[in-house]
Amino acid sequence: RLGSVVAYFTSAKFLLYLGHALSTWGDRMWHFAVSVFLVELYGNSLLLTAVYGLVVAGSVLLLGALIGDWVDKNSRLKVAQTSLIVQNASVILCGIILMIIFLFKTQLLTLYHGWLLTMCYILVITIANIANLASTATAITIQRDWIVVVAGEDRSKLADMNATIRRIDQLTNILAPMAVGQIMTFGSPMIGCGFISGWNLMSMCVEYLLLWKVYQKTPTLALKSAKVEESELKQLNVTKESDTKPAEGVQLIVEKDVSGFEPQQEKEVGCAARMAEPFITFRDGWVAYYNQPVFLAGMGLAFLYMTVLGFDCITTGYAYTQGLSGSVLSLLMGASAVTGIMGTVAFTWLRRKCGLIRTGLISGVAQFACLILCVISVFMPGSPMDLTVSPFADISARLFENEPLPTIASPEPEMILATGMPNLLNGSTTPANGDPEMSPEPVPLISVSLLFAGVIAARVGLWSFDLSVTQLLQENVVESERGIINGVQNSMNYLLDLLHFIMVILAPNPEAFGLLVLISVSFVAMGHIMYFRFAQKTLGKQLFVCRTPDPKTAPDSSPPGNTSTV
Numbered sequence: 001r002l003g004s005v006v007a008y009f010t011s012a013k014f015l016l017y018l019g020h021a022l023s024t025w026g027d028r029m030w031h032f033a034v035s036v037f038l039v040e041l042y043g044n045s046l047l048l049t050a051v052y053g054l055v056v057a058g059s060v061l062l063l064g065a066l067i068g069d070w071v072d073k074n075s076r077l078k079v080a081q082t083s084l085i086v087q088n089a090s091v092i093l094c095g096i097i098l099m100i101i102f103l104f105k106t107q108l109l110t111l112y113h114g115w116l117l118t119m120c121y122i123l124v125i126t127i128a129n130i131a132n133l134a135s136t137a138t139a140i141t142i143q144r145d146w147i148v149v150v151a152g153e154d155r156s157k158l159a160d161m162n163a164t165i166r167r168i169d170q171l172t173n174i175l176a177p178m179a180v181g182q183i184m185t186f187g188s189p190m191i192g193c194g195f196i197s198g199w200n201l202m203s204m205c206v207e208y209l210l211l212w213k214v215y216q217k218t219p220t221l222a223l224k225s226a227k228v229e230e231s232e233l234k235q236l237n238v239t240k241e242s243d244t245k246p247a248e249g250v251q252l253i254v255e256k257d258v259s260g261f262e263p264q265q266e267k268e269v270g271c272a273a274r275m276a277e278p279f280i281t282f283r284d285g286w287v288a289y290y291n292q293p294v295f296l297a298g299m300g301l302a303f304l305y306m307t308v309l310g311f312d313c314i315t316t317g318y319a320y321t322q323g324l325s326g327s328v329l330s331l332l333m334g335a336s337a338v339t340g341i342m343g344t345v346a347f348t349w350l351r352r353k354c355g356l357i358r359t360g361l362i363s364g365v366a367q368f369a370c371l372i373l374c375v376i377s378v379f380m381p382g383s384p385m386d387l388t389v390s391p392f393a394d395i396s397a398r399l400f401e402n403e404p405l406p407t408i409a410s411p412e413p414e415m416i417l418a419t420g421m422p423n424l425l426n427g428s429t430t431p432a433n434g435d436p437e438m439s440p441e442p443v444p445l446i447s448v449s450l451l452f453a454g455v456i457a458a459r460v461g462l463w464s465f466d467l468s469v470t471q472l473l474q475e476n477v478v479e480s481e482r483g484i485i486n487g488v489q490n491s492m493n494y495l496l497d498l499l500h501f502i503m504v505i506l507a508p509n510p511e512a513f514g515l516l517v518l519i520s521v522s523f524v525a526m527g528h529i530m531y532f533r534f535a536q537k538t539l540g541k542q543l544f545v546c547r548t549p550d551p552k553t554a555p556d557s558s559p560p561g562n563t564s565t566v
Contacts (some may be wrong), residue, residue, distance in 0.1 A: 028177060
């Protein structure tokens with residue numbers, strides 16, 4: 001028995017879990033802290049935070065396919081180690097720069113009329129964006145490729161590993177911000193920067209060792225090298241002939257170089273091809289994504305990002321305007337983490353009973369049914385929805401009165417721990433339309449209670465559906481395209497997430513939040529309709545026949561015409 005325990009704790013699977021836990025813990029601490037740091041630095045204004053969010057979303061949207069293509073064309077160990085070092089080194093450098101800004105902000109303001117401080121802000125956002133891009137590469141290579149190889153041909157093992165990874169994500173989403181929030185609350189932002197930099201330095205060394213151990217224990221991870229060499233040889237063939245083999249392509253190039261025939265023309269063609277390559281890769285990535293048999297399933301997942309029904313700064317800010325305290329929001333976030341973990345358990349059970357595709361279908365129905373509570377909350381007592389109020393009223397009034405856009409007061413520590421961001425909807429911690437010195441009338445809690453009941457309950461279906469689509473992508477995308485397809489999937493997710501923030505900018509008033517809820521539920525419904533269409537095309541008349549599949553092969557998870565294997 002002791003031997004089996006030791007074998008498990010030294011297995012590639014456990015080492016992969018441990019590395020992911022360390023990586024995710026550092027990511028969550030940094031993502032939480034950088035937003036608060038930027039708010040603190042810029043005079044309690046949301047401007048830097050908004051710019052950072054826009055830069056991050058835009059970068060992944062534009063570069064997701066290129067990152068995935070880079071993952072496909074390089075060896076697994078090189079990709080994992082490079083992205084790990086770039087990500088952690090960027091966070092460490094950012095932390096050091098932020099510490100310098102916190103220490104010498106007054107002096108920096110006086111130098112070059114404040115331009116030096118502005119350059120420091122630009123530098124921080126740029127390096128933080130590089131860290132996020134490296135984190136995206138790490139997620140693609142570990143969660144979409146390494147985990148598939150470690151699981152081998154056992155799809156049941158792959159499902160269990162995916163579920164465990166999501167449980168780690170759920171726990172770190174709550175615990176990591178709480179830990180760094182306590183340090184920042186009882187210490188200072190500068191101490192928080194130092195702690196995060198030190199953590200990433202230590203974590204980088206441990207994760208590097210863990211990756212090397214997993215690579216050694218899983219020899220099949222090295223088998224990608226042949227395909228990498230083949231892709232590199234294909235790039236050398238300037239003739240781009242579809243029927244030319246890589247070796248023949250190399251031979252043709254060598255012959256041209258030796259003969260010296262039209263060297264200048266070849267150089268120009270090569271330079272132009274290199275300049276056009278990123279654009280061609282971007283186009284080819286999206287075309288390949290569209291041609292995937294699981295395209296509709298991936299699009300269905302992306303549409304779920306177009307929603308305000310989550311525990312981000314928007315929804316928690318709205319709850320704050322409705323009278324919920326930071327401590328209550330902390331409890332609600334804890335409850336959402338519990339239901340999210342329940343969703344991972346439900347996924348593994350449903351997959352064994354009904355198969356992978358039907359699990360996604362059942363999960364989607366469960367999520368949408370829970371979100372009906374959110375729709376009902378819009379029309380219940382206490383809901384501030386008033387469609388007669390123009391969503392642009394607050395912005396236009398300020399513009400015509402030549403008043404500055406709203407800033408936020410320093411958030412209370414418990415609010416920081418609960419949400420990671422202060423109230424974004426009314427721009428302050430005072431009641432939305434009241435005098436801060438007057439106690440407002442109590443708001444009925446029926447509406448907001450139903451809203452969060454629906455959001456929390458829907459997490460079970462949401463995370464089970466997310467795992468279903470994730471495994472469909474893992475199983476049905478050929479190995480040579482895993483990186484670029486998942487890169488485009490990340491781009492789609494960020495695109496819809498960006499649209500949801502634009503939607504909030506266009507309708508920022510609490511009176512319009514009910515309309516945002518209805519739009520969000522509509523997009524969730526469209527996403528699940530897309531998935532239903534995918535399931536109908538794949539399973540046909542067997543769609544509603546729930547049978548127990550082979551736990552290892554699960555043949556009903558592969559769309560027709562797809563010949564890839566795990």
